[in-house]
Amino acid sequence: MDVELLDAPEVSKRLKRLIDKHDEIHVAVAWGYNGPVADRLLQNAHKFSSVTIGISFCQTDPNLIERLVGTKNAFIADGGSATFHPKLHYFRSGDNAEAIVGSSNFNVGGLGKNWEACIHLKGHVDSPVFKQVRACLETYRPLRRSVTAAMAKSYRLQFDAAKALRKPKNPVMPSExxxxxxxxxxxxxxxxxxxxxxxxxxxxxxxxxxxxxxxxxxxxxxxxxxxxxxxxxxxxxxxxxxxxxxxxxxxxxxxxxxxxxxxxxxxxxxxxxxxxxxxxxxxxxxxxxxxxxxxxxxxxxxxxxxxxxxxxxxxxxxxxxxxxxxxxxxxxxxxxxxxxxxxxxxxxxxxxxxxxxxxxxxxxxxxxxxxxxxxxxxxxxxxxxxxxxxxxxxxxxxxxxx
Structure with a gap:
């Protein structure tokens, strides 16, 4: 088993490579954006086994949701009163599996400007950790909702309304x-x-x-x-x-x-x-x-x-x-x-x-x-x-x- 620690920019680079490389793509993330890594992901939509994106607090880009409308095995997570908050990317080709697990969300911060820490795992598909990853992904099955045009339209309206709400600032630090x-x-x-x-x-x-x-x-x-x-x-x-x-x-x-x-x-x-x-x-x-x-x-x-x-x-x-x-x-x-x-x-x-x-x-x-x-x-x-x-x-x- 190969294990490597990645920062946010490296996560972005590695995801693009793994999306292109593997036959199966599994994603479960709290929030998503509509940037270059999303473009690469959508170009490989025929490989989707399960791509599940959360929309809690209207943090996901509505443009990404609209692009997922009608895409097979692409879902919005309905976590109910709980926040859907994983950051899990799993890839498989035959007996080979890789995963990136950590703090990075599928958004601008998580894939670029934020201070993040993620683990890249690479090994045999039957390794215990990959069995755990697949089991974890399976627990999200009841939360998955297919992305419809009506859902995308409704989400955009709510996203636009949420933008007008006051959001807390970061706490002031001594350097300021x-x-x-x-x-x-x-x-x-x-x-x-x-x-x-x-x-x-x-x-x-x-x-x-x-x-x-x-x-x-x-x-x-x-x-x-x-x-x-x-x-x-x-x-x-x-x-x-x-x-x-x-x-x-x-x-x-x-x-x-x-x-x-x-x-x-x-x-x-x-x-x-x-x-x-x-x-x-x-x-x-x-x-x-x-x-x-x-x-x-x-x-x-x-x-x-x-x-x-x-x-x-x-x-x-x-x-x-x-x-x-x-x-x-x-x-x-x-x-x-x-x-x-x-x-x-x-x-x-x-x-x-x-x-x-x-x-x-x-x-x-x-x-x-x-x-x-x-x-x-x-x-x-x-x-x-x-x-x-x-x-x-x-x-x-x-x-x-x-």
């Missing part, structure tokens, strides 16, 4: 110096009890009044299907630009609407709010009231938000945009304005002078979402209300008027 400082900052590592104590002991503004303001904003958003349906004064309150007379006239004088970032000095922004600008409506409506907020939704918000200022002398920026975001989703966004910017920048290890809408998600939202205090289960009582607004409430910790 700036990001590493953010993801190991005291704020990110802060426990819930410490966070709670800091919020409750804020030197500025009373906790119950802060929560009351957030509660009113959530009630306003809950009563309408679109930001456009709120009154002009309700827009001004949410945006932090409402005046005293306007508060009294519209029954909104229960709160100091300057908390979480007063925007009264932002003239162009105040004008767009007073006009109930349609682009601002689109921006705010881009952010869902419930559930996960994705980076794509944030980027859509920013695109619409900036369109509102195309004819203005000054462009809306981080303070005005994040004020709207924090009032719509206080569990996801914090309004970054002059009084809290230095504190937040220090807590999240970024330079305050470089923060803009383009990097706000990366520098603020992503490290906050990784924080210990952010990821606890929702508590009960008053703590539950704080938890619901826990990101916006960072203003209570880092606000400093000096």
């Amino acid at each position: 110096a700036a990001a590493w400082r953010q993801f190991t900052s005291p704020l990110v590592e802060m426990e819930w009890d410490t966070y709670l104590s800091a919020v409750r002991s804020s030197r500025y503004h009373e906790l119950d009044k802060r929560l009351g303001l957030l509660r009113t904003c959530q009630r306003l958003f809950a009563t309408v299907g679109s930001f456009a349906e709120l009154s002009a004064n309700e827009w001004k309150a949410i945006a932090g630009v409402i005046g005293e007379a306007q508060k009294r006239a519209s029954g909104l004088d229960d709160h100091d609407w300057g908390w979480f970032g007063s925007m009264k000095g932002m003239g162009d922004f105040a004008n767009r709010i007073a006009e109930q600008d349609g682009w601002l409506t689109r921006a705010v409506d881009s952010i869902p009231r419930h559930g996960d907020v994705t980076c794509a939704q944030y980027e859509r918000f920013c695109g619409y938000f900036l369109r509102a200022f195309e004819r203005s002398h000054r462009t809306g920026g981080v303070p005005t945009a994040t004020r709207l975001l924090a009032m719509k989703r206080p569990d996801t966004f914090v309004c970054v304005s002059k009084p809290n910017k230095a504190g937040l920048a220090q807590a999240l290890a970024f330079s305050p002078s470089t923060l803009d809408l383009e990097n706000y998600w990366e520098r603020v939202v992503e490290p906050v979402r990784a924080s210990t205090w952010y990821n606890i289960d929702r508590p009960t009582g008053e703590e539950a209300e704080i938890w619901d607004g826990r990101v916006a409430m960072l203003d209570a910790i880092y606000y400093s008027p000096d």
